[in-house]
Amino acid sequence: MSFYVTLPSDSSLQFFPENKISHFKIQLPSPVCLNGEWEEGFSEIIYPHSWLNVNETNNYFLYKAGDDNISLTVKRTIDVGCYETIFYVYSDLISPQIVGDTQAPLLRIVRTKGKDGETISQYYDRPQYLPLVRHSFQTIQSELRLNSGDFVPFERGQIGSGLTHYKGINFQKVYGIGGIFRRLFRAALPFLVKGGKTIGKEVLMTGSRVASDVFSGENLKKL
Numbered sequence: 001m002s003f004y005v006t007l008p009s010d011s012s013l014q015f016f017p018e019n020k021i022s023h024f025k026i027q028l029p030s031p032v033c034l035n036g037e038w039e040e041g042f043s044e045i046i047y048p049h050s051w052l053n054v055n056e057t058n059n060y061f062l063y064k065a066g067d068d069n070i071s072l073t074v075k076r077t078i079d080v081g082c083y084e085t086i087f088y089v090y091s092d093l094i095s096p097q098i099v100g101d102t103q104a105p106l107l108r109i110v111r112t113k114g115k116d117g118e119t120i121s122q123y124y125d126r127p128q129y130l131p132l133v134r135h136s137f138q139t140i141q142s143e144l145r146l147n148s149g150d151f152v153p154f155e156r157g158q159i160g161s162g163l164t165h166y167k168g169i170n171f172q173k174v175y176g177i178g179g180i181f182r183r184l185f186r187a188a189l190p191f192l193v194k195g196g197k198t199i200g201k202e203v204l205m206t207g208s209r210v211a212s213d214v215f216s217g218e219n220l221k222k223l
Contacts, residue, residue, distance in 0.1 A: 004043075010024070012027040022145070023144070040129065041127030044122065045110060049116055087112065087144050089107045093105075093134055093137065093140060094130040110144075
């Protein structure tokens with residue numbers, strides 16, 4: 001037996017108004033009670049490539065010049081935007097895993113791709129499954145973090161740019177979760193499996209320096 005859970009990042013704002021795109025808690029319509037050994041896997045994620053390497057909290061560049069005069073000529077231009085290559089997805093449903101010199105409930109590492117302003121969809125056809133730490137729950141908390149441990153700084157103002165299939169959709173004009181992200185994360189579903197048997201779709205996991213209270217859950221599967 002198996003089942004899927006889709007976690008739109010803005011589907012529970014009435015319960016958790018402080019939700020953001022990069023960290024949110026979802027209230028399920030009814031409690032989930034599981035018997036036996038279950039595992040969770042991450043199958044798919046859709047997210048906006050809309051974060052910057054210079055933002056409101058990271059906007060200082062310091063340079064200390066010595067006594068010598070240095071002349072530099074830049075022969076190549078660098079595109080403005082974010083140069084993060086990966087981010088980490090965590091879930092409060094799974095047992096902490098060894099991540100470097102710490103332990104954290106890490107589902108998977110997501111390798112970023114695409115260009116600034118694009119909507120990125122990534123599908124994992126061979127999920128990796130992790131044991132659940134809770135077998136009765138009605139909320140699932142998820143977090144998306146950078147290698148530094150900071151939340152992925154999604155910029156809401158850029159979401160939907162050039163995306164005709166999202167044209168006309170209303171969304172929050174703040175640094176947080178909006179209606180458009182409901183679509184973006186509609187496919188982010190982890191699986192739960194009993195007995196550790198591998199089944200279709202993949203799980204986001206691996207990690208870096210992030211506290212053990214980071215989360216992210218979706219498709220569920222049991223055999």
